[in-house]
Amino acid sequence: MPRSFLVKKHFNSSKKPNYGELDNHTVIISPILYERYPVSIIPQADILSSVAYGPITVWNSLLPPPLPHDLSPLSGYPSSVGRVSPPPQSDTSSKDHSGSESPISDEEERLQSKLSDSHSIEGEKFQCSLCSKTYSTFSGLAKHKQLHCDIQSRKSFSCKYCEKEYVSLGALKMHIRTHTLPCVCKICGKAFSRPWLLQGHIRTHTGEKPFSCPHCNRAFADRSNLRAHLQTHSDVKKYQCKTCSKTFSRMSLLHKHEESGCCVAH
DNA sequence: CTGGGGAAGGGGCCC
DNA sequence: GGGGCCCCTTCCCCA
Numbered sequence A: 001m002p003r004s005f006l007v008k009k010h011f012n013s014s015k016k017p018n019y020g021e022l023d024n025h026t027v028i029i030s031p032i033l034y035e036r037y038p039v040s041i042i043p044q045a046d047i048l049s050s051v052a053y054g055p056i057t058v059w060n061s062l063l064p065p066p067l068p069h070d071l072s073p074l075s076g077y078p079s080s081v082g083r084v085s086p087p088p089q090s091d092t093s094s095k096d097h098s099g100s101e102s103p104i105s106d107e108e109e110r111l112q113s114k115l116s117d118s119h120s121i122e123g124e125k126f127q128c129s130l131c132s133k134t135y136s137t138f139s140g141l142a143k144h145k146q147l148h149c150d151i152q153s154r155k156s157f158s159c160k161y162c163e164k165e166y167v168s169l170g171a172l173k174m175h176i177r178t179h180t181l182p183c184v185c186k187i188c189g190k191a192f193s194r195p196w197l198l199q200g201h202i203r204t205h206t207g208e209k210p211f212s213c214p215h216c217n218r219a220f221a222d223r224s225n226l227r228a229h230l231q232t233h234s235d236v237k238k239y240q241c242k243t244c245s246k247t248f249s250r251m252s253l254l255h256k257h258e259e260s261g262c263c264v265a266h
Numbered sequence B: 001c002t003g004g005g006g007a008a009g010g011g012g013c014c015c
Numbered sequence C: 001g002g003g004g005c006c007c008c009t010t011c012c013c014c015a
Helices: A106-117 A138-149 A169-180 A195-206 A223-232 A251-259
Strands: none
Touching: none
């Protein structure tokens, strides 16, 4: 997948971050209509286990602009209140969620091990074993290795739910949310990795479409969809076939075109 | 079959 | 360092 360009391909199970850091995670999500239309939350014993995340976060704060009655979530989802369906289970259900990894930071241990490879010299006590740069303090060397030098250490944050590895703990934390899905829609029970994804999803319930096309009267709930739509107004579209020069509004359409045989490249 | 819309996932960037 | 937003991308569905 092109989106995984930060993902280290070769899995090294010996490199694990401190997952203890990931467990104390609470996401505060603002509610839109929940206060007016309270519904229950579906407990997701599997993907939202205490191993993955603690509390389930629900949408429960700022109210949106008033909606017309015909956009009321109740009008479209009367039967869903209090009877929501659980979200589709991801393939993570087959993964080991036992949390059997040591709570001690393997990453720290590994870093210490790497640093121990460095040796001190006269005056400048700490020298990087990889680039020979020297530092007077241990922390200086540690920072150097973490931020600038040691490529391996920069790509050593691996997910315990899958085989992906990331260059930073922040990126790993973000990724792990795709497994734990802490943001739950109170209307339908569907879970999302990030609050703004839930916000976008809630627009599918409310009908809110804040992104309007300046060229026609269409409006969209998602800016990216508006952007794709704007391409349809353009004579020369963004994605062009290298063989026949035909342009397309979306890359997926270009791919379809190429796969259909116009650009049979052998 | 093709083009377009809707929904969603995920990494990067900025504050 | 974390959260929110941006942007790109993909998948599915429908006309």
